Amino acid sequence: xxxxxxxxxxxxxxxxxxxxxxxxxxxxxxxxxxxxxxxxxxxxxxxxxxxxxxxxxxxxxxxxxxxxxxxxxxxxxxxxxxxxxxxxxxxxxxxxxxxxxxxxxxxxxxxxxxxxxxxxxxxxxxxxxxxxxxxxxxxxxxxxxxxxxxxxxxxxxxxxxxxxxxxxxxxxxxxxxxxxxxxxxxxxxxxxxxxxxxxxxxxxxxxxxxxxxxxxxxxxxxxxxxxxxxxxxxxxxxxxxxxxxxxxxxxxxxxxxxxxxxxxxxxxxxxxxxx
Numbered sequence: 001x002x003x004x005x006x007x008x009x010x011x012x013x014x015x016x017x018x019x020x021x022x023x024x025x026x027x028x029x030x031x032x033x034x035x036x037x038x039x040x041x042x043x044x045x046x047x048x049x050x051x052x053x054x055x056x057x058x059x060x061x062x063x064x065x066x067x068x069x070x071x072x073x074x075x076x077x078x079x080x081x082x083x084x085x086x087x088x089x090x091x092x093x094x095x096x097x098x099x100x101x102x103x104x105x106x107x108x109x110x111x112x113x114x115x116x117x118x119x120x121x122x123x124x125x126x127x128x129x130x131x132x133x134x135x136x137x138x139x140x141x142x143x144x145x146x147x148x149x150x151x152x153x154x155x156x157x158x159x160x161x162x163x164x165x166x167x168x169x170x171x172x173x174x175x176x177x178x179x180x181x182x183x184x185x186x187x188x189x190x191x192x193x194x195x196x197x198x199x200x201x202x203x204x205x206x207x208x209x210x211x212x213x214x215x216x217x218x219x220x221x222x223x224x225x226x227x228x229x230x231x232x233x234x235x236x237x238x239x240x241x242x243x244x245x246x247x248x249x250x251x252x253x254x255x256x257x258x259x260x261x262x263x264x265x266x267x268x269x270x271x272x273x274x275x
Contacts, residue, residue: 106149114160
């Protein structure tokens with residue numbers, strides 16, 4: 001009987017303790033999840049009443065220089081294998097970049113986001129992605145998503161490998177480039193879009209892009225680029241399981257290899273054609 005009473009008392013104590021522990025753990029998780037880009041404590045690099053009176057051009061230039069210094073400090077901490085210290089400084093820089101305008105902030109978000117992606121810092125990547133998407137949404141709602149901003153967003157999304165968002169911005173960029181009639185810029189933009197499609201295994205879309213690149217290279221009589229795009233298309237057609245197109249593309253490639261006497265390339269290509 002005494003043993004039973006003891007066990008019941010012990011269970012009651014545990015049941016009373018668990019909610020408290022759960023509450024404490026929940027508070028800790030909440031603190032851990034606080035968005036480092038949304039901290040609002042005053043910063044010595046900003047003067048008081050910044051929200052009521054925007055920065056003057058001189059103040060913007062000084063802040064820009066100070067933020068460049070912060071970026072260098074963060075990069076130095078990163079190189080010294082102090083990642084947490086580095087990101088703490090980078091987040092401070094990113095919070096302050098807002099006061100220099102959306103394009104400046106987006107460029108910085110892309111730069112830091114690339115570090116987060118390459119080092120697989122997924123929580124940091126999620127924070128940066130959320131901020132980029134917020135900027136885009138706000139600009140769309142305000143009808144202020146104009147050329148400098150969507151060019152910056154496209155590059156930033158590309159750096160963090162956010163395919164749908166990057167592609168949407170690059171479609172706008174491509175329309176601009178076509179109007180500019182700048183062949184080099186057109187090629188660069190198409191190649192970026194082609195790589196985005198390939199990165200997400202969108203082979204049909206990639207084929208359309210590389211077919212246009214091939215025609216562009218032919219119009220410029222650029223043999224090196226022609227062979228490069230034929231190689232890419234042969235690979236893409238293989239992935240699409242389009243054997244006839246793959247064979248025709250490799251035959252064109254073989255003709256160019258023979259013409260250029262690229263001996264080391266000819267044998268493997270003949271084997272691929274035979275298969």
